[in-house]
Amino acid sequence: MPVVRALLVILLASAVAAGCGGSRDAPVPVSDVAGAKKTVTAACAVGSTRVVGTATTSYAAVVRERTVAYRAPGSGRIAGFGRRNVNGVPTVFAVLAERLGAGCTAAWYRVQLPLRPNGSTGWVRAVDVELAPVTTRILVELSERRVTLYDRGRQVLSARAAIGSARTPTPTGRYYVNQRLVPRDSSGPFGPGAIGISAFSDVLTGWTQGGPIAIHGTNRPDLIGQAVSNGCIRVRNDLLRRLFDQALAGTPVTVRA
Numbered sequence: 001m002p003v004v005r006a007l008l009v010i011l012l013a014s015a016v017a018a019g020c021g022g023s024r025d026a027p028v029p030v031s032d033v034a035g036a037k038k039t040v041t042a043a044c045a046v047g048s049t050r051v052v053g054t055a056t057t058s059y060a061a062v063v064r065e066r067t068v069a070y071r072a073p074g075s076g077r078i079a080g081f082g083r084r085n086v087n088g089v090p091t092v093f094a095v096l097a098e099r100l101g102a103g104c105t106a107a108w109y110r111v112q113l114p115l116r117p118n119g120s121t122g123w124v125r126a127v128d129v130e131l132a133p134v135t136t137r138i139l140v141e142l143s144e145r146r147v148t149l150y151d152r153g154r155q156v157l158s159a160r161a162a163i164g165s166a167r168t169p170t171p172t173g174r175y176y177v178n179q180r181l182v183p184r185d186s187s188g189p190f191g192p193g194a195i196g197i198s199a200f201s202d203v204l205t206g207w208t209q210g211g212p213i214a215i216h217g218t219n220r221p222d223l224i225g226q227a228v229s230n231g232c233i234r235v236r237n238d239l240l241r242r243l244f245d246q247a248l249a250g251t252p253v254t255v256r257a
Contacts (some may be wrong), residue, residue, distance in 0.1 A: 014081045014087075029254050049100070050100070051096070052097055052098050052109070056153045058252050059122065060087070060092050061095050063081055064129075066080065066083065066128070067128035067129060068125075069081065070122055070123045072123060073099055073108040079113070089154040089180075090249070092249040093109075093111035094111060094248075095131065096109075097110040098110070099123070108124065108196075109123065110122070110123050111123070117194055118198075119173050132177050132250065135151055136150065136246055136248065137149075138253045140253065140255040141256060142170055143257055145160060145163055145224075147159045147215060149242075149247060157239065160235070160236075161234060162218065162225065162235075163226075164230065164232040165227050165228055166227065168229070169202070169227075170229070170233060170255060171199050175199045175253045175255065176250060177196065178249060180193065181194040189219055191234075192240060193216065195240075195244060196214045197213055197214060199255065200213060201213060201231040204230060204231065217236070217240035218236070218237065224236060
């Protein structure tokens with residue numbers, strides 16, 4: 001399978017807001033995934049399922065042209081996805097497991113989906129996606145008001161953060177980075193960028209695109225460390241730039257209380 005080298009910067013005429021900011025100042029998308037298909041070991045049984053990834057490496061599945069997610073391989077249609085998502089960037093899933101077919105190769109992948117309810121998963125055909133390795137992961141600790149980035153299991157960045165308020169809390173769970181966004185005005189409420197994750201607000205269900213959650217910069221650094229947002233996670237702009245540069249699409253994100 002060829003190496004994935006996708007680096008897209010798309011400035012939309014009409015950007016869509018994340019669930020924690022206004023539409024006029026909404027960021028516009030950036031997405032990049034780099035890497036190659038993992039090696040499949042020889043030992044296998046047709047129809048068996050096994051976990052994909054290790055403690056330090058996970059995998060992103062990038063849609064080639066289009067795919068359908070199912071509740072089980074080939075049955076129980078959940079949703080269809082095109083090569084690009086609603087914001088015009090490549091559609092990416094986080095891979096959890098694979099169902100093996102003939103020749104000890106993956107026939108299906110079980111993936112995390114950027115859909116409500118939070119934590120949604122489904123099965124997509126292996127031929128519909130390209131895999132890329134991801135060595136980063138993000139941990140958000142709400143009680144500590146902190147975001148930590150790891151690469152290959154090693155901590156590389158830890159930042160104090162603002163989190164969702166009591167009325168609009170940040171949802172806990174296991175997610176992944178599904179898109180990256182660049183605001184037209186870096187001095188606005190999103191700062192220089194936003195890292196979109198596959199989580200949605202449990203409260204702001206009527207917001208644009210269902211109230212998606214992001215880790216982003218801020219024009220109110222004085223509020224860092226407080227529970228004041230509409231569910232998004234805010235960090236200082238200089239730290240957001242570092243996170244943005246390293247947390248590519250497919251990066252696992254754990255948000256815990």
